[in-house]
Amino acid sequence: MIAVDKLCYRSKLRYVNAGEKFTYSMLTLLFCIVSRSFVLSGAVLMVNTTLTVGKGGIPLRRYISLMAVPSAFLILSTLAIIVNISKIPLDGYALPVGTFFITGSKASVLFGLRLIVTALAAVSCLYFLSLNTTMTDIMSVLGGLRCPKIVLELMLLIYRYIFVLMETASAMLVSQKARLGNKDLKTSLRSFGRMGSGLLIRAFQRSGTLYDAMESRCYDGRIRVLEEQHPAKPSEIALIISYELVLLAYTVWRGVA
Known part of the structure; x- marks a missing residue:
């Protein structure tokens, strides 16, 4: 987090x-x-x-x-x-x-x-x-202000993917360190480039998996989130x-x- x-x-x-x-x-x-x-x-x-x-x-x-x-x-x-x-x-x-x-x-x-x-x-x-x-509360306020639903959904998905990509990048970084991928500047730059390319591929794969999971749960174009009332x-x-x-x-x- x-x-x-x-x-x-x-x-x-x-x-x-x-x-x-x-x-x-x-x-x-x-x-x-x-x-x-x-x-x-x-x-x-x-x-x-x-x-x-x-x-x-x-x-x-x-x-x-x-x-x-x-x-x-x-x-x-x-x-x-x-x-x-x-x-x-x-x-x-x-x-x-x-x-x-x-x-x-x-x-x-x-x-x-x-x-x-x-x-x-x-x-x-x-x-x-x-x-x-919280992000859900902010989106609730924006929804009350008649912010377009597509914008709110994009915000929610982007917010979710920040954590997904950070978790993936952290795992790749630990793997590189375990293999001495940062032992010198040249190796570090090469490892960083490979991590970036691998992260891009993983992002596409995870997005496809996420969409399939949403479709299997009867996704109708709107993501519904439980809101706390204060x-x-x-x-x-x-x-x-x-x-x-x-x-x-x-x-x-x-x-x-």
Whole structure:
């Protein structure tokens, strides 16, 4: 099972109404993108971290490790905005290297930092949803929003095949290690290529077997999944509405100002 999926099933917020969590995550994500505010994004990031770690019971170390992946990507991507090589030093900072300067302006540094915080706040919204809501609950909410059935079925099948392919790849990797398939770089690259080709063939075989199994169980074009019903609580709805109204008011105020 994927680590995110394990954390999701252990979350203390798992049995909170999925519609509430979906609405909270999507609206908060929308306000982060629209406002592009350092203050709003920072507040959203702290609130989502508190909810996921404090209320959901997700270990802080695991949450930080999950956030480290997009953080590293964002920092590397933002370097192109913050760092410039020029013969003329800019007002933000300037490090002399020979006849050139590694430099940047205050505006570019502030823009890069705001971009990083906004993106991390948006990622924290998605992590709040994925770490506290099961895939079946998310698809139930999307079904209630009249999402096309074919899209939901593809999501379910792809989600299922992630685990199938990971299990197959793990077994092939163990087999290669047992045969010293990673003893040096050349052998490792050859083994990786063979694992990829073998995994592709296994994927086609497993998909055919899966379809035959579905047909033998009277598959009529729709996959039915048992859904757990968790009624929404008025107090939680009131808190979500109040929070989103505060974000809306700040976004409007910042746009006017």
